Amino acid sequence: MNFNYNKVFNFKETLKNDDLKFFVKNGYVVYRDLYNKSEFGKAKQFLLNKYSILKKKFNSKKNKIDSWKLAAEISENFENSNISINMYKSGKLLEILKKYLGPDICVFNKKCSYIVDPAFKNYSTKLSPHVDGWVGNSVEMLQVNTFVTKADKFNSMIFYPGSHLFGLLPVKNRELDKKIKLNIKPIALDKIQEGDVLIFHPLILHGTKISNKNKKFRFSIGDRFKSFEKSLSSQESSLGYKVLCAGPINHIKRIIGNDYLLPFRVLGGKAGISAINKDIYEYLD
Ligand SMILES: [Fe+2]
Numbered sequence: 204m205n206f207n208y209n210k211v212f213n214f215k216e217t218l219k220n221d222d223l224k225f226f227v228k229n230g231y232v233v234y235r236d237l238y239n240k241s242e243f244g245k246a247k248q249f250l251l252n253k254y255s256i257l258k259k260k261f262n263s264k265k266n267k268i269d270s271w272k273l274a275a276e277i278s279e280n281f282e283n284s285n286i287s288i289n290m291y292k293s294g295k296l297l298e299i300l301k302k303y304l305g306p307d308i309c310v311f312n313k314k315c316s317y318i319v320d321p322a323f324k325n326y327s328t329k330l331s332p333h334v335d336g337w338v339g340n341s342v343e344m345l346q347v348n349t350f351v352t353k354a355d356k357f358n359s360m361i362f363y364p365g366s367h368l369f370g371l372l373p374v375k376n377r378e379l380d381k382k383i384k385l386n387i388k389p390i391a392l393d394k395i396q397e398g399d400v401l402i403f404h405p406l407i408l409h410g411t412k413i414s415n416k417n418k419k420f421r422f423s424i425g426d427r428f429k430s431f432e433k434s435l436s437s438q439e440s441s442l443g444y445k446v447l448c449a450g451p452i453n454h455i456k457r458i459i460g461n462d463y464l465l466p467f468r469v470l471g472g473k474a475g476i477s478a479i480n481k482d483i484y485e486y487l488d
Pocket residue numbers: 330333334335409
């Protein structure tokens with residue numbers, strides 16, 4: 204393989220859009236130091252604390268642990284706290300996402316927690332190679348994973364670089380149709396630091412790195428981001444979303460107030476919008 208598949212971009216390196224070139228070619232890209240350290244620290248503490256509480260609860264039960272159920276409970280708690288939104292809005296994440304999605308960005312509900320825990324028998328939220336587009340992620344959205352802990356080539360994720368460029372790969376029983384020979388060697392992400400952000404395309408073939416050699420705990424959070432001005436797939440509609448930021452054109456539509464552009468709603472009064480949306484419409488006085 205003649206490219207450094209473990210290339211990590213810091214914000215300064217993105218000014219020439221080398222991150223976008225890497226993404227278009229390979230289908231994924233890793234960023235470092237995008238979040239404000241303190242906001243990321245709060246999120247990490249919240250998530251790992253929740254996990255240790257739930258781990259005790261689930262471990263004490265005799266019945267089989269449902270890893271995905273436990274992970275979903277953590278995700279829901281995180282999603283309903285301000286900690287997750289504060290983290291996404293901190294630092295440079297939105298500036299990077301705007302390069303892909305434009306200025307009107309939302310995050311979908313039902314984020315995922317991905318946990319590999321060698322110390323907790325039978326616990327892992329692993330996924331064999333798959334394409335997110337198979338389950339309804341549209342091609343106009345981005346999957347964004349935040350590594351809450353470090354990860355290496357034994358417990359991170361695998362990618363088939365460039366497989367997104369073949370279009371939607373054929374699926375049979377939730378796996379790549381065995382008749383298809385891609386002729387691409389999967390790579391495993393390595394030397395991932397906590398707080399690293401991985402962005403990947405909904406058509407790339409990817410999965411959890413599953414290895415018997417792994418001895419380390421790994422926790423990451425998976426999110427889906429999109430422009431809320433684009434039409435939604437049926438899955439995206441059913442997930443629902445939270446708006447993170449809105450661009451100037453959307454501001455003007457909101458001031459006018461309705462999709463029929465009914466004139467003069469604000470004539471003679473203040474050209475403003477409801478105060479409850481103030482955190483999103485930051486370009487208004
Ligand atoms: Fe996936």
